[in-house]
Amino acid sequence: MRRIIKIASVLFAGALVLAACSSSEDTSTDTAPETPAVKVGLAYDSGGRGDGTFNDAAAAGVDRAVTEFGVEVNEVEAADSDGDPERAERLRLLAADGYNPVIAVGFAYSAALAEVAPEFPETTFAIVDSVVDAPNVASLIFAAEQGSFLVGTIAATASKSGKIGFIGGMEIDLIRAFQAGYEQGARAVNPDVEIQVQYMGPAGDNTAWNAPDKAKIATEGMIDSGVDIVYAAAGGSGLGMHQAIAAAGGSAAGYWGIGVDSDEYVLPARAEFKDNIITSMLKRVDVSVYEVIKSVVDGAPLSGVQNFDLSREGVGYSASNPAVAPLAAVADEYSAKIVSGEIVVSTTLD
Amino acid sequence: MLRRLDTLIAPVVAIVFSIVFASFILLAFGANPLDTFLRMFEYATTPRSMALILNSSTTYYFSAVAVAIGFKMNLFNIGVNGQYRLATAVAALVAGYITFPGYIGIPIIIFISMLVGAAWAGIAAWLKVVRGVSEVISTIMLNFIAIGLIAYLMAPSVLGVQTAENVIGTPIIPEGNRIPEITLGNAPIPVYGMILLAVALGFAYWYILNRTRFGFDLRAVGMSPTAAVASGVNVKRMTVYAMLLSGAVAGLVGLPLLLGAQYTFTVNFPGNYGFTGIAIALLGRNHPVGIAFGALLWAFLDVSAQILDLIGVPREVIVIMQGVIVLSVVIAYEVTRRIKVRRQQAAVGMAGHQ
Missing domain, CATH: 1.10.3470 (ABC transporter involved in vitamin B12 uptake, BtuC)
Structure with a gap:
């Protein structure tokens, strides 16, 4: 026992010495000196920057604001175990530290933001994917059903077998809207199209967003029954769809995957599958985050419900894969109809 | 008294060890461990944080x-x-x-x-x-x-x-x-x-x-x-x-x-x-x-x-610390238990000789 204490004390002393030696540099030196500092506080949902989908889309918006306006940014991230009090405390810490705007990424912050926003009336808050009713909150919501409609038209046009698939993440209304839009788009082009749908988990099952193994098996099952185009709106699980498509021979064999949120064709994390990604449904979280920051920099902060739909280019489809070009005409035609109001895309299927 | 001390030593050693371990990780991230721990302590002792701590616990x-x-x-x-x-x-x-x-x-x-x-x-x-x-x-x-x-x-x-x-x-x-x-x-x-x-x-x-x-x-x-x-x-x-x-x-x-x-x-x-x-x-x-x-x-x-x-500072440092504390507590208890057993055996052996 005494030896352990001896070893422990030696180690501890060593650490203290090292601590004393290490230079005490200031870690926060990202400010661009010439501009009056707008300090952006960004609270990610769990996963944070680098998750390959949703949070990364917000990160892209911030990065653009940093290069354009030289704003200072502090990014914090939710833990899986967070309840509302922890989430509220995170937002409160940012606001109290002078960060303005404070942007909450994800609907899980709804209750926390509703509590904190009134405490800091001078601070501009924003929340992605939810609506918080307070004068200093910009609620950033997306017409995902419209973007999904467009990729649905592409899927139905590109499919040789007349069978297409949809892989959803957690079975919640947010994701059902993707499915609804996709099915309406596909049926608009081909009323006889067969659509297979699989969700990776019920509401409340957080593993649904990160179960590529499940998504792979689900996609394989779809491919076995003749499906040749699959759209995944499932966060990190989407990787499994790409793997299954690649295993089936990929685009050379007529199988295509459709990405979601970010432009997965150009996403480094999807580089090995890019040739099989015909398009992606773009949900421009980056644009919304950028616009919020820009509005604060310009001195006219956004507030209220900000609906990022097709007309505002808040959603859309990606044309970065040249293979989509022959199909783009169809999608663009419907896009114009949606923007003009001729077609109204429903967020539900019934 | 000795027994009581033994049960206390294990968790204390575990906590000290995890602090040391976390310090090295902080150093690897280029953060000053002493500053970091001070900031943590400072923040955790505000009335608001103390209420949060009581609530979570x-x-x-x-x-x-x-x-x-x-x-x-x-x-x-x-x-x-x-x-x-x-x-x-x-x-x-x-x-x-x-x-x-x-x-x-x-x-x-x-x-x-x-x-x-x-x-x-x-x-x-x-x-x-x-x-x-x-x-x-x-x-x-x-x-x-x-x-x-x-x-x-x-x-x-x-x-x-x-x-x-x-x-x-x-x-x-x-x-x-x-x-x-x-x-x-x-x-x-x-x-x-x-x-x-x-x-x-x-x-x-x-x-x-x-x-x-x-x-x-x-x-x-x-x-x-x-x-x-x-x-x-x-x-x-x-x-x-x-x-x-x-x-x-x-x-x-x-x-x-x-x-x-x-x-x-x-x-x-x-x-x-x-x-x-x-x-x-x-x-x-x-x-x-x-x-x-x-x-x-x-x-x-x-x-x-x-x-x-x-x-x-990446918050994962805390998760690492929590993991290290649990692991080292388990190990420390096992070590103290074995020492106790050996001590007992020695005592029994001594008694047998007499």
Whole structure:
């Protein structure tokens, strides 16, 4: 026992010495000196920057604001175990530290933001994917059903077998809207199209967003029954769809995957599958985050419900894969109809 | 006295070791460990943070006691997650839909929650004594079934309502069904009223284990089932009782947050307190006071992790620290146990020589 204490004390002393030696540099030196500092506080949902989908889309918006306006940014991230009090405390810490705007990424912050926003009336808050009713909150919501409609038209046009698939993440209304839009788009082009749908988990099952193994098996099952185009709106699980498509021979064999949120064709994390990604449904979280920051920099902060739909280019489809070009005409035609109001895309299927 | 010292040395060594370990990790990230720990400490000692720490540790305490009851009998209840989530969901539905007169609703809601937790754990107990299914397997499977069941209950077509855009949950719980909070001095955040129940539970846990026949039987089965059978204990019945008790306590885990802060159960309700409870039960050696310290330490680390993010230190450092603490506590206890055994053997040997 005494030896352990001896070893422990030696180690501890060593650490203290090292601590004393290490230079005490200031870690926060990202400010661009010439501009009056707008300090952006960004609270990610769990996963944070680098998750390959949703949070990364917000990160892209911030990065653009940093290069354009030289704003200072502090990014914090939710833990899986967070309840509302922890989430509220995170937002409160940012606001109290002078960060303005404070942007909450994800609907899980709804209750926390509703509590904190009134405490800091001078601070501009924003929340992605939810609506918080307070004068200093910009609620950033997306017409995902419209973007999904467009990729649905592409899927139905590109499919040789007349069978297409949809892989959803957690079975919640947010994701059902993707499915609804996709099915309406596909049926608009081909009323006889067969659509297979699989969700990776019920509401409340957080593993649904990160179960590529499940998504792979689900996609394989779809491919076995003749499906040749699959759209995944499932966060990190989407990787499994790409793997299954690649295993089936990929685009050379007529199988295509459709990405979601970010432009997965150009996403480094999807580089090995890019040739099989015909398009992606773009949900421009980056644009919304950028616009919020820009509005604060310009001195006219956004507030209220900000609906990022097709007309505002808040959603859309990606044309970065040249293979989509022959199909783009169809999608663009419907896009114009949606923007003009001729077609109204429903967020539900019934 | 020496014995008491021995039990204290293990956790202290573990904590010191984890601080050292975390220091090296901080250095690797280019952060100054001393500064970082100072900032953590500074932040965690503000009145607001202290209230947050007390609140989190209340939740952790229930969870760790639920796990500890099983541990005492060599049962590994890994299903606290499922038990408390289902219990909290049902309690939230009852509390959200039914307005009870006066404050009578609170004990009813707490009772229902414990009942659901016990029933869910009871399935595992039944499977174990009747079919011989290991509770490790059955409880972890039941966790998934609980998630599915909750998703069904929360569906808007069943009992759920939309509480915010994209958020489905139970109706907001009316004032009368909420547990009153305690405001400590000038702290800006009140402390959960459930903290009193946690203290009472700690005392009851200690009393039942050490001062009743039931507690004796429970510990006897945990130490040696064969010896317990020989002395007339019905092991199967004790297994069922222990699992039911464990589940009933697990039913309390979600209530501080539900009835003290969120007032609604949504699909985002934190789902991992059960595993935290396992770590804290290990840390506190299943002792009611040890668990209390373990819960406070865990909550302190969790709360102070928030400030790390803000000063640009990855919060994962805290997770690493928590992991190292648990691992080194387990190792330190094992080392102290072996030393004790050797010392005993030496003493016996000496006695034999005389």
